[in-house]
Amino acid sequence: MKKYFCLVLAFVAIMQPGNAQHLKLWYDRPATEWVEALPIGNGRLGAMVFGGVSDDRIQFNEETLWSGGPRDYNRKGAYKYLDSIRGLLFAGKQQEAENLAGREFLGLKSAEGDRNAWATQIKSILQQKNNPAAAIYNDRSWKTIHVPNYDGWEKEGLGELDGAVWFRTSFELPADWKGKTLELDLNKIAEQDITFVNGIKVGAQNNGEARIYKVPASVVKAGKNSIAILVLNVAGKGGILGYKDAGKAIGIYPVGKPDAKLPLNGRWKYWIQSENVPPVGEYQARYQPFGDIHFHFDVDTALVTQYRRTLNLKDAALTTSYKSGGTTFTRTYIASVPDQVIAVNFQADKAGAINFETALSSPHRNFILKKIDPQTVALHIQVKDGALFGESYVRVATRKGSIDIKDNRIIVKGADEATVWITAATNYRNYKDVSGQPAALCKAALQKIGKKSFTSVLNDHIKEYRQYFNTLSVDFFNPSQVQNASAALPTDRRLAQFSRSGDPEFVALYLQYGRYLLISSSRPGTYPANLQGIWNDLLSPPWGSKYTTNINAEMNYWPAELLGLSPLHSAFFKMTQEVAASGRETAKEYYHAPGWVLHHNTDLWRGTAPINASDHGIWVTGGAWFCEHLWERYLFTKDERFLRDTAYPIMKDAALFFNSFLVKDPVSGYLISTPSNSPEQGGLVAGPTMDHQIIRALFKNTIEASKILKRDGAFRKELEDKYSRIAPNKIGRYGQLQEWMQDVDDTTNKHRHVSHLWGVYPGNEINWETTPDLMKAARQSLIYRGDAATGWSLGWKINLWARFKDGNHTYKLIQMLLSPAGRGAGSYPNLFDAHPPFQIDGNFGGAAGIGEMLVQSHTGFIDILPALPDALPGGRINGIHARGGLVLDLQWENMQLTALVIKAIADGSVTLRYNGVVLPFAFKKGESYKVSPGFKTVEAL
Template identity: 85%
Template sequence: MKIKSYILLWAVLLLGVSAAEGQDLKLWYDRPAKEWVEALPIGNGRLGAMVFGGVADDRIQFNEETLWSGGPRDYNRKGAYRYLDSIRGLLFAGKQKEAEQLAGREFLGVRSNEGARQAWIVKMKAIQQQKDNPSATAYNDRNWKMIRVPHYEGWEKEGLAELDGAVWFRTSFELPANWKNQPLELDLGSIAGQDICFVNGIQVSTQDNGALRKYRVPGSALKTGKNSIAIQVLNMAGKGGILGYKDSGKTMGIYPAGKQEAKLLLEGVWKYWVQSDKVPPEEEYQARYQPFGDIHFYSDVDTASVTQYKRVLSLEDATLTTSYKSNGTTFKRTYIASVPGQVIAVNFTADRAGAISFATAVSSPHRDFILKKIDPHTVALHVQVKDGALFGESYVRVTTKSGNITVENNRLVVSGADEATVWITAATNYRNYKDVSGQPAALCKAALQKTDQLTFASLLRDHIKEYQQYFNTLSVDFSNPAVQNRNEQLPTDQRLARFSRSGDPEFVALYLQYGRYLLISSSRPGTYPPNLQGIWNDLLSPPWGSKYTTNINAEMNYWPAELLGLSPLHSAFFRMTQEVAASGRETAGEYYRAPGWVLHHNTDLWRGTAPINASDHGIWVTGGAWFCEHLWERYLFTKNERFLRDTAYPIMKEAALFFNTFMVKDPVSGYLISTPSNSPEQGGLVAGPTMDHQIIRALFKNTIEASKILKRDAAFRKELEDKYPRIAPNKIGRYGQLQEWMQDVDDTTNKHRHVSHLWAVYPGSEINWETTPDLMKAARQSLIYRGDAATGWSLGWKINLWARFKDGDHTYKLIRMLLSPAGRGAGSYPNLFDAHPPFQIDGNFGGAAGIGEMLVQSHAGLIDILPALPDALPGGWINGIHARGGLVLDMKWENKQLTTLTIRTIADGRATLRYNGAVLPFTFKKGKRYEVAPGFKDIKEL
């Protein structure tokens, strides 16, 4: 990577802002975690772990960033470009439905193993055509096994562990004499998978996932006496079988139509036969992020004797501790995820000699994982992703001071130690998105060999030093010295519950720093960027595959990077950008016959860039252009011309090349527009969504400016300059709103979570109070119509928008909504993870960035000081917040008035400061410090 060259210089320039000057930066709890969203995260960018902090049973669920489903393959549908003009023509003719149908057939990407499952389903159903088949009344099921029905948690809980396949179920009922010739209702509740249901050999219905199974049985299918029911269930993934009802008050049964009170219950023991458990691999547009494994530490602690329990995550040094007292002995565990050691380490200590005894149990949710003893101190876990190209190895080693270590049934058992350390490594065979030839066992061994020369104390020292080079670049405190904050004395989950009611300014500062902690923990230089869940996930089928959703979420993860002093961490995102630019070149050619590169609304570890899922939202073309905005923002904040020349501009130019060809003339308005596309994720496939045009204009403007700075590509620059004013402009609609589409069709009652057409307000800058006040008012009106209530990440976006509108109190209102306990809706989980719901990490990052936007804004040609300070934060200070142009600001305010402002510079340049209407221009030199005089009338070099 060419972007690494100045990381060390950056760190040296910015070190010295001590986080310790601020408040106590800890999340803490007075009980162990019961659920995953109560556990606490640690990470080194590559390895992530969720620590539960139990006493007798302490679970660590861990991940490695490159363990995904799938494998290298071509995601592009060959020759899709042949349908582009037809899709556009249908859209221009107002035939949206027809355009979506055509695009759905011919313009989406290729799924892995496409068609294999449908062929398998046909094969499984073919048994129904046999004369003697399991649906027949007289079928001999004497040798079938028994299973309890229903099984709401899936047949996996009834002895069919991890089964996917075709399974037949049979039972019978006696028809009451007075039901003869009457149509009946067969109520089966829910069934996981597709089912085909037969009564006395006659098919009564078939249904796929989703709907409740209530089938009409014609009277002609029934007979006096015994009647058979046979159901073929085809389940491809996840829990399977006849689930019935979650509500125990509802039951499965059969009854005369409209007379549910007469229901005959069908719950009990049924017979079953597994027709096939050889399901073809899942057909996926893109891959899923995978969990790696679990480690439990079991000890014989008398839990009834435990007192003084405390679980603490320190943001200042990225250490997590669990401590408690039992029978007079104080125990402590310290957990870290180390970059220097490339291990997760857990250190066990006690204040009594020989008190450390425990057993480890290593496992994985992946089927058929393998455990084996490596040596008397080490066991290894091998996992293979189902139907995937990737496998992983994890080595777990224990070292002790005194005591004994044995291996019993692949469990490491420690007894009578003064101190013990568990060293956890993990790696996969992933080398890059085209190469899976890695040797994970060798990587694990190498990491452990490095730790052989270390004590936990020395590893901890190196870990803190490495971590703090990033974390200590910014410190913040919103406390009021005149008011004692009793909330700081509360466990974090209680503090969260109280915040939305009573307010707690220091909690806002803690949340900002927690966002920075999460970004550092999930994105180090040399790693890959955090996905929808950062690097933390415990599910084989996580929500939305825990992919990179590029129509907002992947980008939101890096909103705090430049502003909040974490610029070097942005390099992980740029690494992915270079990779999707490479694969996106092929997509640009296959779908649009265009040069350059394109990225649609999702990508994954294998860098798929083709449209996915469905044509009404998957065909969205400006993901790559939005990625380029991050490249340009890095340059604006750092003024690093080498980065612009070697990394940013080549990628930006290629993206601009694509849109230079892709945009077409709108037959109605005559403007250049983007089509086919959509306004994420609503309104369907359209011609000319506002968001696209805003992003494309920003890309053209930035590429033009970069071309001038680098003095290259004058001819191409002229093409962009000619087309820029011809792109369809922002428009104000009949309700005073900023239009989301070319047509004035916005609905003022629409409360959708996406506010895509406000991109030019934030994270863009085209719409602002300085140059486009009317559009700014229209954008604000749109957000008023859209409302405050939203999912977690959407709240993060709206917080930044209200900050850009310079309405500090409204901004703070949404911060309180984001920092409220998550129930069925948005908010934060007990560990302060963002609730979409479910967990998505982007809300944490968006919220942290929005708090920074309240304090400093530099997107509109001026550096605004405290532009959106709410009444709830009347006093405080922040050191190390960044502004575009290469400036690092330290400032303090009291009674909502700025009291001190000093500036450090990382580049030469000019800037204009503004505070309370007063403006102060100044010229600065790299590496200098400046101070603004009281009254905001002068600035001098220190």
């Protein structure tokens, strides 16, 4: 027994996390772009840290700062058009169905102002004799801006401007162009323009098309010619965008001779005529940035040495260090849950060396700064045309030295140490209530801090964080590799060479980084991670940084149960409860049905109605997919109280909706889902495969939950009856799994969504054990779809190839995900997922997919190393979870399992499987077990 106990201790020892290098992202230079900055977060507050030497920027967010406000998203009585839309689809009249649905079946936008009246008022300036379009207009007092910028004038110093802006420049007419008609190539302008040459209008557009305007020979003259452009933009990025390819210039040239183009890239004069734009109607709200704090230092950057910027995943602490003038400076940044602050600590190895000045600002225009006391400055912001406002308090505490506030800038001189406490809050209380008092919340947080030392706050932060992070450790290695040289490289350079370096440790780091990001953006009691987690620097972020529920919001939580972060799933369940409540009204108004429904997007205000356009916005199974997460939580934990009190009531109400919604297909006689679509392609249809897979899963899970809880027997029988009548999966003429009822799949289609493979992953009805023919067809579909994809799609495909048990193909896609993002998918220098642009779902999908290579438990078996790639011949993972209530610690060498210990968190029985060998065993909650060498027996420890 003593010998056996020693073996167990030895196994536990080797399962501990690897050395600190494995758990760090580090860089040898400051960030210059947002996607080079490093993220910290406590679920509610998030920040991106740039780590500059003379100017250190921290861009920060608060999870409840969104545009919009409480309102009704639902079009009343939309259900009156449901039968007509279905009838048109059944008759093969898709376009007519989409037109009708677009008019009568989409949700309501927020209040919209009169754009035409505003534009008319702006254009009235052209009636003035000497207006900005005139050739001789005096623009000497105007400021200058670089033109063009494909990311909009926001990236050229105009903040998040919406309005009317004039641009002016000039060009010298080449002598041999005299008498020739010219073409002015501006390409894209956002969004409306009126363009003049020498005061004569040469073009105007109000669309997303390229601008190439004819300039008559009579308009131009020898010598200097003026160009004036009035740009009107009421939302999103604005300005003269030019070409996405920055190497392609805007310019002017003789008709038909673009090779002779005279480039117009460079400094243009500009003048903001108006910033007071009318409100823009939106289907749903946008997640908003909060503010920025800059720390300015009097440092000669040319003399700085030993620079290092490091994110330590083990402690959720970020440091910037460097040496200047013989002194070593260190800054430490954290986002604390216990104290609800972002904290920045400044230290040096020389007394009195800490000197800096703060500058607090926000992209929200007309923000207000105010001195609160001799150590504190407050930032007040108001979301444009929205219900929400926010307060941020910034307080500085020092050891020795002085603190002064001048023009709302905090100035620290001669300190031995300084700590900056950053708080932020909004007036949001819940999706129906905006009566909060953010200033009081900020004051309370600072009062709680009191005179606490940074060390005390740091220790409390680390203790709270590690209760989540330390539930899993992982290490991958190649025994034939004596030393991994890549581990010594800065993370951006390590990323650049990963695909050709054989760097298994980087895969382990990526998995742990995904866990870090989920912990940082989704603590219990907060709201769930959105499309960008809690990190965003734009007032008009991509896709509103909302919750896209046709995969992206769900993908964010794929790692939660598998990778030991089950408590973090609660943030997602909180949103599920809220959309279930608001979705009842949508079910009633759109489908005249009981229960609740969620379409393909939601936001902070819990909109559940269809949005955007009828060809992709009318998709009904978002709520049913959310319910899959509730059931998965039960399967992994066997927590019957959670099932009874939280999961089942929501699942039952979702099933009630689909019990009413499903309709008989007049051709096949099956029950089908319509109107809907297969995200986000193919348009509005009757009977997309994905819907049927998700609805079957919902019915099956609800039936099983009903049996476990011994309730709702009559309703259970209804579901059992309808379950068997839902249109089944079908194999098409190319050997593929059909995406629709009709066999119309295009084998050349490379669309990012692979929706009809939901039944493989994250579902489980298609698998090698019970449906091998469908599994082969699904694999064929994925082969046709190809490997190349957006970042989040790569995350999905990684999980799919793991379920197909093809480890080497899975690893190939991991290499694609972990490649530098350029114009395509991959990862940014800070390892954020690139759609592109940034979406965090790929990080979470990729982390989950790495776990799926090691343990799978969706078919009734616990499969050990089911998709291990050749590139990961050795490794260990401690704390990976399996359905049934099990936590596994496993180790392998030379592609062979060498140790397996299992801890039970519930009572039950399962069948283990490894290399074709099956091993049934029963277990008791709280007990641990060891699998013998050769995978022959399971022994209690």
